[in-house]
Amino acid sequence: MQAIVMTAVGGPEVLVPRDVAAPRPGPGEIVVRAEAIPVLYPETRLRAGEFSIGVELPAVFGFQAAGVVVEAGVETAAALVGQRVVVNTMGLGAYAELVCAPAASATLIPDGLTTADAAAVLMSGSVALPLLARARLTGTETVLIEAAATGVGSALTQLAKGSGAARVIATAGGPEKAALARKLGADEVIDHRDPHWPDRLREQLGGATVDVVFDSIGGTTAHGLLDAMTPLHGRMLGYGFLSGAPAQVSATDLIPRGLTLIGCAGPAWLGTVAAARGEALGRAAAGHLAPLIDSVLPLDQASRAHRLVDDRVPVGRVILRPEL
Structure with a gap:
């Protein structure tokens, strides 16, 4: 063969x-x-x-x-x-x-x-569902979804509103992906190819804050997001590192701001992902996850x-x- x-x-x-x-x-x-x-x-x-x-x-x-x-x-x-x-x-x-x-x-x-659609959606959907469950959204939060037009980010963007997000801010790389992120459900999109995009985020928030960050980029960018997050309640879910390294933040960064970093990795986490595979395909078959x-x-x-x-x-x- x-x-x-x-x-x-x-x-x-x-x-x-x-x-x-x-x-x-x-x-x-x-x-x-x-x-x-x-x-x-x-x-x-x-x-x-x-x-x-x-x-x-x-x-x-x-x-x-x-x-x-x-x-x-x-x-x-x-x-x-x-x-x-x-x-x-x-x-x-x-x-x-x-x-x-x-x-x-x-x-x-x-x-x-279809078999091809199942192959395309399984990983993204089965990771997105436990991420949303772990975020414990209540219907009032502003969330930031990084890399929202591809992979897990695209599934998060489709499912966020139905899981309790009130406002979805996405990042995407370039106009084509930004347009797709909006089509998938993002209210606003920032181009993460701009090295200063966390500054653009703060400008866009206009004094408001982000309650939940779904962090797939990691690296030093994560630190630049901390001052845009809601004190005492803000949480960052780290599940990827497209930058090449996990989020470069420490307890010294988090404690004074009252923020939480939730690591979504390791054997126990992968068990929750595996358990969500059937639901991910079911949602796709029902038309709730494209x-x-x-x-x-x-x-x-x-x-x-x-x-x-x-x-x-x-x-x-x-x-x-x-x-x-």
Whole structure:
């Protein structure tokens, strides 16, 4: 079968199409014939060497795939065979025509939702829902959503008003993404390509403050937002670091302002994300969460897909599709 093999740590060119042996399921595992494979931002960081890959290279790459279950291992529900699902691998193996994954990771795709749309929306939706629950919005808050036109930010922007946000301020990179953020539900948008955008935020607030910051940028920018946050009640939920580093704030920064930094990471957090996968697909099937697909590329163009994501070109998810 065709698969994409990561040959080394490095740029997109390390992802190479190769013919490899088809996987066989072990106990508690299933094999899925992949129809849609989402290219996820964390995958690009793993490929680039920001995290340890934990296995000897070369190895078949990829975290997630959607398609039809074609085989189940022993101690696995045979009823899954023939079902459309999205699966999560143990970190590798998803960029392939056939994908072996734990049966426990399978999320059934509801009727009325295409396989590609399920692949596009699952990660964004399943992260956004626990973030909103953790924020505990009451219907009166002003929220700031960073990178609101792509990935998790796009799902947060769609769901924020229905989850209790009164005013949604978004950041986006450039006019096209700003227009999309407004379409998704943002009341106002600031261009985060401006290095002084936290100053623009304070100007836009006009003396008001932000109650909740959904921080996916991190780095030193996070510190610049603290004086725009509501004293005693303001909370920043850190769940990403597009800047290359987590939010650079300390207890010394937070305590005098009465602010809270909530870290959304680690095994316990990932458990809440996994538990939200079914709800995310259900909301998409019901029309409450729009899957955003930028482009669908053949599987053998995985390196091109990663280059697009590295350059922050896509408006929506890039999907890889094996030649079925």
